[in-house]
Amino acid sequence: MRKHRTSVLNQKFNIMLGGLINRLKRKKVSPKTRKKSSKEDAEYILLYGTQSGNTQTMAKAFFKGLLAEGKKVFMDELDNYSLYENATHLIIFTSTYGVGGPPSNGNYFEDLIKEKEPLNPLKFSVVAFGSTSFPEFCQFGVDVDKWLESVSGFERFIPLVKINEQSISDIRSWLSLWNRTSGMEVQIGLKDIGKKKSKIEDFIVLENPEINEDNTSLIKLRPKNQISFQSGDLLGIIPEGSQKPRMYSIARIGDDIHLSVKKHDKGICSRFLCNLQKEDIVVASLERNESFHFVPDAPSVWLIGNGTGIAPYLGMMEENQHSPLKLIWGGRTESSFHIYKPYADKAIKHGRMEKYELALSREGNSKYVQDILAEEENEVARALESGAVFMLCGSMAMQDSVLKVLNKITNDKLDRAISSFMNNGQILKDCY
Numbered sequence: 001m002r003k004h005r006t007s008v009l010n011q012k013f014n015i016m017l018g019g020l021i022n023r024l025k026r027k028k029v030s031p032k033t034r035k036k037s038s039k040e041d042a043e044y045i046l047l048y049g050t051q052s053g054n055t056q057t058m059a060k061a062f063f064k065g066l067l068a069e070g071k072k073v074f075m076d077e078l079d080n081y082s083l084y085e086n087a088t089h090l091i092i093f094t095s096t097y098g099v100g101g102p103p104s105n106g107n108y109f110e111d112l113i114k115e116k117e118p119l120n121p122l123k124f125s126v127v128a129f130g131s132t133s134f135p136e137f138c139q140f141g142v143d144v145d146k147w148l149e150s151v152s153g154f155e156r157f158i159p160l161v162k163i164n165e166q167s168i169s170d171i172r173s174w175l176s177l178w179n180r181t182s183g184m185e186v187q188i189g190l191k192d193i194g195k196k197k198s199k200i201e202d203f204i205v206l207e208n209p210e211i212n213e214d215n216t217s218l219i220k221l222r223p224k225n226q227i228s229f230q231s232g233d234l235l236g237i238i239p240e241g242s243q244k245p246r247m248y249s250i251a252r253i254g255d256d257i258h259l260s261v262k263k264h265d266k267g268i269c270s271r272f273l274c275n276l277q278k279e280d281i282v283v284a285s286l287e288r289n290e291s292f293h294f295v296p297d298a299p300s301v302w303l304i305g306n307g308t309g310i311a312p313y314l315g316m317m318e319e320n321q322h323s324p325l326k327l328i329w330g331g332r333t334e335s336s337f338h339i340y341k342p343y344a345d346k347a348i349k350h351g352r353m354e355k356y357e358l359a360l361s362r363e364g365n366s367k368y369v370q371d372i373l374a375e376e377e378n379e380v381a382r383a384l385e386s387g388a389v390f391m392l393c394g395s396m397a398m399q400d401s402v403l404k405v406l407n408k409i410t411n412d413k414l415d416r417a418i419s420s421f422m423n424n425g426q427i428l429k430d431c432y
């Protein structure tokens with residue numbers, strides 16, 4: 001009976017996923033429309049400030065993504081800022097040049113926005129490109145964001161996001177924020193930004209327990225074919241009824257993938273995943289996420305995360321051989337941690353992790369992970385000074401708060417900005 005039910009379900013999923021595979025095989029998703037707009041017609045104005053052309057490439061990839069969503073978009077250089085009759089949004093992609101200055105096509109932008117008040121209120125979003133190897137990391141983008149905030153006629157759409165060294169994970173995080181806020185499904189073509197596409201594979205569902213009180217499930221999958229991957233990599237899934245891939249951070253345990261998925265009420269992919277049955281097949285691609293792999297030879301590693309952001313750490317606790325390892329995890333209640341506790345206890349029992357600390361927001365004295373870091377400021381400073389690696393995975397809001405606290409600690413205790421630790425690979429991020 002069980003077998004029959006599973007095979008019917010499998011058939012159902014195979015039909016559903018067959019459509020998905022066919023769509024993927026067609027390679028190019030059919031854009032809703034690709035017609036470019038004039039600056040008079042466009043609703044979305046995308047301006048870029050670039051010195052070497054890299055930021056323009058990124059802007060072009062986003063421009064194509066907006067066109068594929070059927071939006072009326074006009075793209076231009078920063079210094080060509082003008083008045084736009086039908087615009088509702090202003091999106092700025094800009095780099096910084098020299099000591100926190102503008103790139104060559106962004107010299108007059110500050111004067112222009114102060115002179116030309118928009119005809120209609122414009123919702124603005126700034127994406128700042130830079131490198132943490134410079135002390136004035138993304139400074140021009142920060143200034144542009146500040147000017148727009150202070151001039152009348154502009155209204156913030158999403159917070160400023162900084163992209164380090166064209167990092168694909170930073171770009172992905174920004175895009176996820178953009179899509180969530182706008183309700184769009186914009187994709188940035190990996191090919192358009194010079195990255196390789198991953199291969200589509202089949203994965204068998206081994207376990208998918210009921211969601212817990214936080215609507216979260218721990219799903220175990222086994223790749224049908226032998227493929228190489230490690231904890232911190234990402235599983236990309238394009239659910240039926242959508243063209244945008246959803247990413248999930250993975251843990252590798254043995255040859256299997258463990259995912260922590262939060263089911264969103266109206267979420268297409270998270271509902272699909274949380275409803276999977278044992279032995280169903282999931283079609284997905286595995287993407288290497290080099291910048292979020294465990295660093296085995298670090299003097300110590302701090303795993304910092306909230307909610308489903310714990311997923312890659314479940315595998316890293318297994319993988320760790322030598323480094324003193326500690327987990328700081330934020331969730332609502334102690335029972336939110338129950339699904340992860342067996343992994344943490346096992347790692348401690350086998351000497352692969354020293355301890356874990358929970359920051360609970362809805363129990364006892366409400367606490368967040370950054371509060372624990374602030375309480376342990378001396379230990380944090382000592383660890384960073386000795387070369388420890390701090391990994392951050394979970395919500396973007398958590399990432400911002402943690403980086404603020406770390407920056408205060410490093411400035412106060414070590415007379416150094418956190419950006420210098422980001423630059424030498426001691427702060428690794430994978431937030432969404």
Ligand SMILES: Cc1cc2nc3c(=O)[nH]c(=O)nc-3n(C[C@H](O)[C@H](O)[C@H](O)COP(=O)(O)OP(=O)(O)OC[C@H]3O[C@@H](n4cnc5c(N)ncnc54)[C@H](O)[C@@H]3O)c2cc1C
Pocket residue numbers: 172173176180181234246247248249250260261262263264265266267268269270271308309311430431432
């Ligand atoms: C690099 C990366 C790693 C990720 N890793 C994980 C992971 O390990 N586990 C996990 O559960 N998710 C993870 N996500 C988020 C995941 O990719 C999906 O965005 C999420 O599952 C929602 O997809 P959906 O199709 O269910 O929702 P959609 O159909 O895209 O959206 C439906 C509704 O949910 C809301 N929503 C969507 N995403 C979020 C969000 N993140 N927070 C709050 N509201 C949201 C939307 O506003 C909308 O109202 C990751 C995202 C990125 C970019």
